[in-house]
Amino acid sequence: MNATAILAATGAVAAIAAVLGGVLGWVATRLRSDPDALVERIDALLPQTQCAQCRYPGCRPYAEAIAKGEADIDRCPPGGETTVHALAALLDREPRPVDPQYGITRAPRVALIDEDRCIGCALCLPACPVDAIVGAPRLMHTVIAAHCTGCDLCLAPCPVDCISMVAPADGQPGRAAA
Amino acid sequence: MDAALAQPPHVIAGFTVPRVMFQVLGALLPVLAVQIHLFGLRPLLLVAVAAIVALACEALALHLRQRSVRPSLRDGSVLVTAALLALAVPPTLPLWQLALGATVAVLLAKHAYGGLGQNPFNPAMVGYAVLLVSFPLEMTRWPAPGGAWDAMTGATALDTLRTGLRQSYTMQEIQAGPAFGHIGATGGEWINLAALAGGLYLLARRIVRWHIPLAMLAGIAVPAALFHVFDPGAHASASFHLAAGATMLGAFFIATDPVSAATSDRGRLVYGAGIGLLTWIIRAWGAFPDGVAFAVLIMNLAVPLIDRYTVPRIYGHSG
Amino acid sequence: MKLRGLRLDSHKSRPLERPIRVVPPPATLVLALDQGSGEDALPVVRPGDSVRTGSVVAAASGAAAALHSPVSGTVREIAVRPTPRGASRCIVIENDGRDDPVAPAAPVDWRAMEGTALIEHVAAAGTAGLGGAAFPSATKLALARAADAELLLLNGAECEPWICCDAALMRERAADVVLGAQVMLAASGAQRCLIAIEDDKPEAIAAIQSAARAATDERIEVRVLPAVFPLGAEGPLVAAVTGREVPHDGWPPQVGVVCQNVGTAAAVARLVQDGRPVTTRIVTVTGSGVKQPANVEACIGTPVGELVAACGGYTAEGARRIAGGSLTGRSLAGDDVPVTKGVNCILLATDADLPARAAEMPCIRCGDCATVCPAGLLPQQLHVAARSDDSAALARFGLSACIECGCCDYVCPSAIPLTVRFRAARERQHLADLERRRAREAKARYERHQRRLAEQAEAEREAFDDARRRARGPDSGGR
Numbered sequence: 010m011n012a013t014a015i016l017a018a019t020g021a022v023a024a025i026a027a028v029l030g031g032v033l034g035w036v037a038t039r040l041r042s043d044p045d046a047l048v049e050r051i052d053a054l055l056p057q058t059q060c061a062q063c064r065y066p067g068c069r070p071y072a073e074a075i076a077k078g079e080a081d082i083d084r085c086p087p088g089g090e091t092t093v094h095a096l097a098a099l100l101d102r103e104p105r106p107v108d109p110q111y112g113i114t115r116a117p118r119v120a121l122i123d124e125d126r127c128i129g130c131a132l133c134l135p136a137c138p139v140d141a142i143v144g145a146p147r148l149m150h151t152v153i154a155a156h157c158t159g160c161d162l163c164l165a166p167c168p169v170d171c172i173s174m175v176a177p178a179d180g181q182p183g184r185a186a187a
Numbered sequence: 188m189d190a191a192l193a194q195p196p197h198v199i200a201g202f203t204v205p206r207v208m209f210q211v212l213g214a215l216l217p218v219l220a221v222q223i224h225l226f227g228l229r230p231l232l233l234v235a236v237a238a239i240v241a242l243a244c245e246a247l248a249l250h251l252r253q254r255s256v257r258p259s260l261r262d263g264s265v266l267v268t269a270a271l272l273a274l275a276v277p278p279t280l281p282l283w284q285l286a287l288g289a290t291v292a293v294l295l296a297k298h299a300y301g302g303l304g305q306n307p308f309n310p311a312m313v314g315y316a317v318l319l320v321s322f323p324l325e326m327t328r329w330p331a332p333g334g335a336w337d338a339m340t341g342a343t344a345l346d347t348l349r350t351g352l353r354q355s356y357t358m359q360e361i362q363a364g365p366a367f368g369h370i371g372a373t374g375g376e377w378i379n380l381a382a383l384a385g386g387l388y389l390l391a392r393r394i395v396r397w398h399i400p401l402a403m404l405a406g407i408a409v410p411a412a413l414f415h416v417f418d419p420g421a422h423a424s425a426s427f428h429l430a431a432g433a434t435m436l437g438a439f440f441i442a443t444d445p446v447s448a449a450t451s452d453r454g455r456l457v458y459g460a461g462i463g464l465l466t467w468i469i470r471a472w473g474a475f476p477d478g479v480a481f482a483v484l485i486m487n488l489a490v491p492l493i494d495r496y497t498v499p500r501i502y503g504h505s506g
Numbered sequence: 507m508k509l510r511g512l513r514l515d516s517h518k519s520r521p522l523e524r525p526i527r528v529v530p531p532p533a534t535l536v537l538a539l540d541q542g543s544g545e546d547a548l549p550v551v552r553p554g555d556s557v558r559t560g561s562v563v564a565a566a567s568g569a570a571a572a573l574h575s576p577v578s579g580t581v582r583e584i585a586v587r588p589t590p591r592g593a594s595r596c597i598v599i600e601n602d603g604r605d606d607p608v609a610p611a612a613p614v615d616w617r618a619m620e621g622t623a624l625i626e627h628v629a630a631a632g633t634a635g636l637g638g639a640a641f642p643s644a645t646k647l648a649l650a651r652a653a654d655a656e657l658l659l660l661n662g663a664e665c666e667p668w669i670c671c672d673a674a675l676m677r678e679r680a681a682d683v684v685l686g687a688q689v690m691l692a693a694s695g696a697q698r699c700l701i702a703i704e705d706d707k708p709e710a711i712a713a714i715q716s717a718a719r720a721a722t723d724e725r726i727e728v729r730v731l732p733a734v735f736p737l738g739a740e741g742p743l744v745a746a747v748t749g750r751e752v753p754h755d756g757w758p759p760q761v762g763v764v765c766q767n768v769g770t771a772a773a774v775a776r777l778v779q780d781g782r783p784v785t786t787r788i789v790t791v792t793g794s795g796v797k798q799p800a801n802v803e804a805c806i807g808t809p810v811g812e813l814v815a816a817c818g819g820y821t822a823e824g825a826r827r828i829a830g831g832s833l834t835g836r837s838l839a840g841d842d843v844p845v846t847k848g849v850n851c852i853l854l855a856t857d858a859d860l861p862a863r864a865a866e867m868p869c870i871r872c873g874d875c876a877t878v879c880p881a882g883l884l885p886q887q888l889h890v891a892a893r894s895d896d897s898a899a900l901a902r903f904g905l906s907a908c909i910e911c912g913c914c915d916y917v918c919p920s921a922i923p924l925t926v927r928f929r930a931a932r933e934r935q936h937l938a939d940l941e942r943r944r945a946r947e948a949k950a951r952y953e954r955h956q957r958r959l960a961e962q963a964e965a966e967r968e969a970f971d972d973a974r975r976r977a978r979g980p981d982s983g984g985r
Contacts, residue, residue, distance in 0.1 A: 057945035059952045067952055135959070139951040158948050193837040194926045196912030197828060198860045204867050204919045262867065304868035304920075396873070445872040450886055452876075494887070501904035502741055502881040503754035 048076045054095040058087040059138035060160030062112045067138060075100070083107050087159070089114035118174040119157040120164075124149050126171035133163040133172065154178065204303075208263030210394050211440065214385035215270050218436065221381040225374045226278040226330055233273040236282050240289040241269035248298035264303050268292050271311035271440055275433055275480070276318065277329045284322050288314035308487045309447045315480045327476055329374070344375060345432050346476040348423055357420045379435040386439025398455035399448060399462075400438040406463015407434060414471070428467060437466070437479035447487045454490075454497035461486045461493075509746055510880050511665075511734040512913050516706055517832075517859075518670040521792045521799040526674050528803045529816045531577045533601050535807030535844070536587055540594035542640030542848020543569040549597055555581045558608040560783055562632075563597050571634035571642040571847070575599055576785035576805035578606035588839040590829035590849050599807070611780035616689050621651055624693040631783040632847075633774060637661055637672075637738070637767030638830065640848035643774070649757055650694040650764035658696040659747060659758075660687055662703040662710065662768040663731055663738035666831030669851040671788040672768050674801035676703070676710035679772055680717035686771025687726050689778050694764050699726045701768065702747055706733040735833060736911040740765050742880045754907050769850075789845055791817045795825020795854030804845055810852055811841030825854040832860055833912040867920035875914035875924065881907040885914035885924050892931035897938065905932055 052072035063084035065071040074080035075096070082096040083105050090106070097104035107114060122133075122142075129147040141157040144150025152163075154177065163172050222230035245265040249256045269289055276285060292314030300306045319326045329343045351361035389395045412425035428434065433441070442448065442462050449458035462482045469478025539546035547564035557563060557575040564573035579602040587596040616624055629644030650658075660683070664672040676683060687699045701718075703711050711728055718726045729747055731737055741752050743765065750761040758765050773784045785806055792799040797818030804813055810827060814820060828835035829849050838852075845852075853859075875885035883904050891899035905928060914924045 052949070055945075056941075057948040057952065059948065067956070068949065069952075138955055139948050140955050141951070156948070156951065194923060195830075195835055195910075196833040196915045196925060197826075197835060197837075197855065198832045199863055199916050199918065199921060201861065201864060202917070202919050203864050203921065204870060207870075207872070207919050258865065258867075264870075302868065304870050396877075446870050448871070450871050450873050450876070451884055452873075455873075498884065498887075498903065499876075499882050501754070501883060501907045502745070503751050503756075503907055504904065505753075 044076060048072050050099060051075050051096065054088075054092060054099060055085060056088045056092060056158075058158035058160045060087055060158065060162065061138075062086050064111070081105075081108075084111045086112035086114050087117075117177055118159040119154045119177045120152045120159070120161075120172050121154075121175045122150050122152055123171040123173065124151065126169055128169055128171075130168055132166040132168065136163050136166045138162060204264070205262045207394055208267050210392055211267050211389065212263065212270060214388045214394075215267075215274060215440065217381035217385050218274050218378060219270075221374075221377045222274065222278065225377065229278045230274070233276065233278060233280070233282070233285055234270055237269035237273035237285055237289045238266055240286045241265045241272075241293050244290050244293035245298075248294055248302070252298065252302070254302070259303065262303065265293060265297075268297070268310045268314075271436070272314045275311065275315050275436065275441075276326065279328060279330055280318070280322075280325050284318060284325060287321075288318040290314075291317045304446055306446055307490070309441060309444050309483050311444075312441060312480045312483045312487075316484060319475065319480065331374075343432070343476055345470060349470075349476055352421060358423060359420075375432065376430040379430045382435035382439060386435060389439060389443075395439060395443040396452075396455070398452055399443045399459035402456045402459025403438040403442050403463040403466075404429060404434070406460040406465075407467045408463075410464060410467050422471065428470065432470070432477035433479040434466070437462070437483065441479065441483055442486075447483075447490065449490050449493040449497065451494065451497045451499050453499065454493045457493050457497060458486050458490065461489065509732070509734060509737065509742070510878050510882070510913075511736055511742070511911075512878055512916055513733065514667050514735050514833075516733065517668045517792070518673060518706075521670050521790050521801050522674060522677070522709075524798070524800045526678055526788060526801045526803055527816065529805070529808060529813060531601055531605075531805045532808050532812050534582070534809075535575075535577060535599045535601060535805060536809065536842070537563060537573055537575070537597040537599065537807040538587070538589040538594045538844055538846045539564055539570065539573065539596065540589060540591055541571060541573065541634055541806075541846045542591065542638065543571075543634070543642075544591070545569040546595060547571065547573045549584055549595070551581045551584075551597065553581050553583050557581060557599060558606045560608040560785065562783075563599070566629060566632070566642060569641055569645075571640065571644075572630065572632040572783075573597070573806075574632050574783040574785050576807060577601040578604050588843050590836055590838060590843060590846055592836075596844070607782075609781065611782060614778040614781055616692060616778045619692070621693050621695050622648075624689065625651070627777065628690075628693060628774060631773075631777045633770060633777065633784050634847045635767055636769035636773060636784075636787055636847060636850070638848050638850050640846065643766060643770050646757075646759075646764055646766065647690065647694045650696060650759045653757075653759035653762070655694060655759040655764045656697050656762045657748065657764070658687065658691055658694055658699040659744065659763050659765045660699060660701040660768050660771055661738055661740075661743055661765055662701055662707075662714070663743060664707070665704060665733065665735045665738035666833055667735070668792050668853050669790050669831045670792070671790045671801050671850050673707045673710050674790070675769055675772055675788050676707070677713050680710075680713040681720065682772040682775040683714060683768045684717045684721045684723070684726060685778070686768075686773070686775035688721065688723060689774050690764075690766060690771060691725060696764060697725065700729045700747055701726065702729045702731050702743060704731050704733040704737065736880055736909065736913065739880065739909050739911060741909060754904075784847065787845070787847060787849070789813060789849055790851040791854070792851065793825060793854035794856040794859050795821055795823060797821055806847055807844045809842045809844055810838060813845065813852055814841070814854065820854065821856075823856045823858075825856050826860070828853040828855060833916065834910065863923075864921040866922055869920055869922060872919060874917045874919065878913040878917050880911060880913065881909055883907060885928075888928060888931075889922060889924055892927050895931065895934060897935060900931060900935060905935065908932070 052069050055068040055072060057068050059067045063071045065074055082093055085092050086107050094104045127149050129149055131146045133142055139156055139158055141153045142150050245260060246256050249259050272288055272292055292310040296308050296310035296313035297306045327346055348361055407428050408425040411428040414422040415424045442459055449455050465482035465485055466478040469481055545568045547570040548567045549564045551563045558578040561575045562572055563575050566572040579600045582598045582600050584597050586593050625644045625647045633643040634640040662672050662676055691699055701714055711730060715728050731746055736742055737746050744750060744752050744758050744763050752758050752761055786803050788801055788803050790801050791813050796814055800817050802813055802816055827838040829838050830836060830851055835853055869886055869889055871886050873886055879885055888903045888905060891903055908928050910925050910929060912925045
């Protein structure tokens with residue numbers, strides 16, 4: 010083989026490499042995945058109970074942690090298997106059971122305030138991540154069942170333990186298939 | 188009360204899968220009859236052997252998969268696979284090779300994917316393709332019609348055509364040879380006519396719908412006619428292509444296998460046309476004399492794509 | 507527009523051999539609050555209340571029309587009872603047999619009334635779609651009025667096998683249908699009325715045509731349709747008559763059409779003739795399980811058993827009870843299930859009438875289902891999507907456009923219960939949608955909550971800084 014042929018072949022390969030490299034580079038800048046977009050997509054798969062069982066202060070912070078690679082996808086007991094599978098599909102990871110250290114998956118529940126025992130301390134109002142409790146200091150409080158995500162976060166602040174978790178009434182979201 | 192009866196609709200037509208399958212088998216009888224007329228009783232032996240092997244494989248597979256054996260054996264689908272394979276191969280094929288093909292068709296192409304309704308590829312054509320690449324000589328030698336089959340095997344018309352064109356003979360010189368009949372191959376044209384008759388019966392009984400056969404025949408005939416007009420010396424006519432090889436059997440019995448075909452009307456037109464075009468391309472330029480089996484398998488591969496882009500417009504949805 | 511569907515044996519001739527017979531009101535009536543539309547009317551009586559014939563016992567609400575007592579008597583209880591749609595709360599009324607009306611019969615001077623006032627009258631009378639859906643007729647008329655619909659389409663197609671109550675009505679009370687059409691034209695503001703009837707009912711066609719001639723109203727015409735199931739369903743009917751398609755997320759008035767059943771028209775006619783609300787309807791009682799198949803006029807709330815008794819009782823063969831026809835009817839729990847406004851037929855079917863299904867086999871993708879689907883769907887693809895509960899595929903293949911007519915089931919050579927599967931998939935999708943919406947709302951509230959906490963913290967910090975500056979005083983800077 011003569012030198013011209015070798016040069017020509019090398020030149021051709023180099024040219025192809027240059028062109029393809031340029032295209033790839035351009036595509037990479039054009040189609041760069043937006044980290045915020047990823048967080049949005051992860052957040053959209055989370056159940057939005059805002060229960061903080063994942064040890065993050067809400068679904069959005071957990072989504073950010075997953076996007077950064079700080080947390081695994083097995084920390085969401087309310088979402089259960091469904092959420093893990095959806096996250097696994099989105100992030101191309103292996104689905105795995107929810108880690109029981111973060112809690113167990115159970116039927117949806119809503120908070121119910123025993124209105125006879127409520128002293129109107131208002132401590133549960135800021136604790137509720139979705140503003141599902143209405144009330145004011147020294148007035149009896151009540152839970153808007155349709156807004157309650159069943160996160161349990163109002164139980165701890167209540168000084169008289171007048172809040173309990175109950176099965177949602179018929180017609181409320183979360184009921185079993187008819 | 189039976190739970191199934193409690194739900195509407197409370198009545199169904201009762202035209203069942205087994206009845207579909209046995210109608211298809213009935214429509215294959217003319218093809219078998221012509222083969223027997225041309226080649227003696229050996230085609231019947233082939234069908235019998237293929238049927239027995241296929242039924243045994245079906246029973247074995249169902250048993251291994253822990254499914255109930257009897258209802259599935261009775262549905263007749265495995266007999267259609269066996270009959271198509273047996274009628275597509277040359278009658279001179281050694282029986283053990285045919286048995287191998289039937290085994291591959293039922294075990295690998297059908298049950299490995301989950302049985303009836305699940306196979307992405309046409310089982311009979313998988314069996315045929317495996318035989319063709321494994322035993323190219325036996326699979327391409329057809330007996331001369333009417334003679335003692337074991338003495339006078341020879342190349343088929345399609346094969347002669349291709350070899351001849353490679354050696355720069357013209358169409359007229361090639362078609363003067365003994366393998367050619369009035370329009371297609373000597374015996375092949377009668378087999379194709381018989382398959383056409385059976386196919387028209389299936390169309391009339393609405394077992395198959397017109398989309399796939401028409402599209403496939405058009406897919407062969409249109410390019411064949413165009414090339415024949417521009418270069419008659421190097422390309423066979425459309426009528427030759429329609430009457431040669433497995434054209435009619437493919438158009439009405441093989442490509443119309445609903446399990447492995449596209450499923451919407453438009454999709455079936457695309458699918459059929461694709462099979463026809465590929466068949467013609469493989470015949471004209473490919474390495475194998477007939478292209479129906481490979482064309483069907485290639486278009487089987489394209490079915491998910493076709494199905495995705497040919498969803499019909501839904502009532503009340505624009506565009 | 508391609509009309510897809512089934513040509514079926516109609517099984518309608520036997521009940522039509524006899525005239526409509528009137529079933530006397532029973533001793534106890536069970537008025538289901540869910541009259542067939544899936545929503546409950548709001549009861550306005552209590553146990554122990556006495557009611558008179560025509561008293562309102564439940565008020566209209568959403569997709570439920572108002573409900574009136576067909577008899578005078580006493581409310582015994584309000585309790586959940588089996589109904590044609592499964593179970594619903596029902597008002598149980600003891601009939602005192604006096605038939606004491608709440609108001610004397612008085613014709614309504616409808617020609618002098620405004621459209622909206624007429625619609626109020628129709629609503630107050632509890633008029634609901636007597637074709638089977640039991641959707642409040644007044645709501646449809648009001649929608650038509652708001653959308654300036656030009657065509658009133660009276661549905662006398664009655665495409666489903668076995669059902670012939672509309673055929674009987676059109677034969678015997680054609681004048682009522684035409685009068686009802688005139689009233690509804692006035693109420694809806696539509697310019698013309700087509701009465702759609704399938705070509706297997708020549709007597710009904712002739713009767714309506716002569717009644718329209720007698721009324722000398724050129725706006726009313728009969729449109730003969732081929733006898734294809736499910737042409738009588740609203741979407742296919744609009745397409746067959748006008749060539750227009752109702753948007754999948756919309757109403758017929760959006761394409762200038764308002765559909766009403768011919769039975770509803772006759773009920774409106776009776777309303778303007780004597781001012782009485784809807785308390786009876788015509789029901790086909792048929793099948794080999796009943797001795798004398800017939801069309802009967804019965805009070806809403808009459809138990810099915812009384813209807814069968816009025817038709818000579820059961821034959822010796824055991825029969826299944828179905829409310830509706832053989833394709834879309836619902837199985838009934840027993841003889842005590844009451845007639846509602848949505849019950850057009852009681853089919854007492856023996857095994858000879860409706861042979862048992864073959865065992866289910868795998869789908870072979872033959873596509874026969876797609877050739878008959880009136881919505882233009884690919885049931886074979888939906889079947890796969892429903893099996894894996896794949897929301898995206900179910901949406902792409904148009905699950906929401908399924909009208910559950912049962913045509914795909916009927917032709918399926920593998921005897922797959924497609925309609926049941928699709929309904930189940932739809933319910934699961936509906937629940938998943940609710941769950942998604944709930945999550946979206948919870949997220950929005952959470953974000954508001956977080957924002958408010960941040961604003962509060964900010965405000966507190968500023969207040970603290972202010973206070974500190976003030977405490978230090980103006981000369982503190984010199985420290």
